[in-house]
Amino acid sequence: MSINTSNNPVKIAGTGSYLPEKELTNKEMEAIVDTTDEWITSRTGIKSRRIAAEGQNTSDLATEAAKNALEQAGIDGADLDVIIVATITPDTLTPATACYVQHNLGAKKAVAFDVSAACSGFLFAMEVAQRMISDGNYENALIIGAEKLSAFTNWDDRNTCVLFGDGAGAAVLTRGDETTGRILATQVGSDGSQTSILNIPGGGSACPKPSRDGEGEQPYLAMQGREVFKLAVNAMKRASEAVIEEAGLDAENIKLIIPHQANLRIIDAIADRLTIPNEKVFVNLHKYGNTSAAAMAIALDEANREGKIERGDNIVMVGFGAGLTYAAAAIQW
Numbered sequence: 001m002s003i004n005t006s007n008n009p010v011k012i013a014g015t016g017s018y019l020p021e022k023e024l025t026n027k028e029m030e031a032i033v034d035t036t037d038e039w040i041t042s043r044t045g046i047k048s049r050r051i052a053a054e055g056q057n058t059s060d061l062a063t064e065a066a067k068n069a070l071e072q073a074g075i076d077g078a079d080l081d082v083i084i085v086a087t088i089t090p091d092t093l094t095p096a097t098a099c100y101v102q103h104n105l106g107a108k109k110a111v112a113f114d115v116s117a118a119c120s121g122f123l124f125a126m127e128v129a130q131r132m133i134s135d136g137n138y139e140n141a142l143i144i145g146a147e148k149l150s151a152f153t154n155w156d157d158r159n160t161c162v163l164f165g166d167g168a169g170a171a172v173l174t175r176g177d178e179t180t181g182r183i184l185a186t187q188v189g190s191d192g193s194q195t196s197i198l199n200i201p202g203g204g205s206a207c208p209k210p211s212r213d214g215e216g217e218q219p220y221l222a223m224q225g226r227e228v229f230k231l232a233v234n235a236m237k238r239a240s241e242a243v244i245e246e247a248g249l250d251a252e253n254i255k256l257i258i259p260h261q262a263n264l265r266i267i268d269a270i271a272d273r274l275t276i277p278n279e280k281v282f283v284n285l286h287k288y289g290n291t292s293a294a295a296m297a298i299a300l301d302e303a304n305r306e307g308k309i310e311r312g313d314n315i316v317m318v319g320f321g322a323g324l325t326y327a328a329a330a331i332q333w
């Protein structure tokens with residue numbers, strides 16, 4: 001675990017997101033597995049999710065989100081020094097999805113690489129990028145959370161397939177100053193003793209040729225939901241409290257909490273423990289389900305574009321995912 005506050009201010013200059021067109025509603029899920037809209041809604045808060053088109057890869061979703069963020073930041077791909085893609089569903093095991101994005105954006109001078117920290121990945125990417133900028137060696141960084149989880153979903157497993165969706169969100173980070181908004185505090189952490197409760201067991205070097213139909217390790221998301229739920233609430237509470245304290249904030253002067261969008265019951269539990277009223281908590285999981293590394297990135301962009309955060313507002317982002325990983329950031333917009 002580490003708490004980091006940049007010496008030189010780093011600000012978010014623009015955000016963007018992209019969701020595939022195809023919607024898959026809970027009603028439509030009822031025809032795929034033995035489930036009901038009522039069960040999914042009451043247990044998770046999810047009503048619908050987006051599914052990438054055939055041939056539309058994680059890098060394609062990431063590129064579209066990136067273009068929106070670059071446009072808002074008022075810079076071109078050629079101005080980028082760093083591109084970091086957070087994903088657990090890369091186009092290929094190698095090269096990094098960020099390299100495809102770099103090419104798509106014509107970002108020739110950017111160093112491009114991926115981070116794998118599951119649902120916390122966007123904040124891990126933020127941590128790395130802000131450090132690179134804060135140290136003074138890089139100026140403009142593009143961080144992206146992008147996932148095509150539909151490609152790693154077991155569509156016969158009602159325990160998991162109703163939960164996930166595809167999408168991408170992005171942010172441009174650049175040098176800030178004391179007056180233009182800045183990242184105030186970040187925390188990232190990992191607990192490798194819990195690798196077995198949320199994972200994609202097949203498809204890595206431990207099981208490089210998994211069968212999608214047969215026995216053995218499968219290339220699908222697998223989760224012990226109840227265990228993850230309990231650990232998620234505790235870790236997200238601790239991570240948010242750490243950055244709130246580090247940034248010198250309190251419940252009163254936080255404008256918005258942007259939590260990872262996995263389950264409305266988890267989000268409500270966090271808000272309750274932080275004594276933050278529900279209207280200060282951003283929720284969009286009813287539209288998109290759990291999009292892992294993309295979720296907080298998409299939520300940040302929507303909150304920004306919907307005018308829910310304005311210059312000078314303090315926000316807190318907090319997430320949790322496979323690894324286990326957890327992360328939080330306090331940001332002055």
Ligand code: UT7
Pocket residue numbers: 034035036039040043044119158159160162224225226228229232262263266290292320321322
């Ligand atoms: O993003 C990374 C982090 N991930 C998370 O934070 C997810 C954390 N976990 C969760 O959100 C919840 O644990 C779930 C939504 C995954 C599950 O909710 P739950 O209240 O923990 O339900 P459960 O797994 O304990 O299952 C309760 C019942 C079971 O039936 P029995 O054994 O009680 O008869 C399941 O078989 O619900 C059944 N069930 C379903 N029923 C209808 C499980 N999935 C479904 C389904 N439709 N889709």
